[in-house]
Amino acid sequence: MPWPSIAHCTADRAEYEAAAGRLFAALQEGRLRAAEPRTYRLAQAALAQADAEARRTTGSVVLIP
Structure with missing residues (x-):
């Protein structure tokens, strides 16, 4: 069984890029931490x-x- 990926949660490339932008902004702002x-x-x-x-x-x- 394949691992789930962001591709399963987004409808198209634009939605994927928007989600990625929000993720990296949250990391940069310190709201998320790796x-x-x-x-x-x-x-x-x-x-x-x-x-x-x-x-x-x-x-x-x-x-x-």
Whole structure:
């Protein structure tokens, strides 16, 4: 099953661009904030996988060499 995307919520390109404009304005104004990625050392890759599977993470998970 495909992941939902903004394309499922907008009727056409103009509506998509308007929604994107509102999103980026909210980010710029500080009304929304992007989640900081969760980082793990490469030696902790198994823990990173376990945390992701257990839904203890949100957003990106980054392994640091």
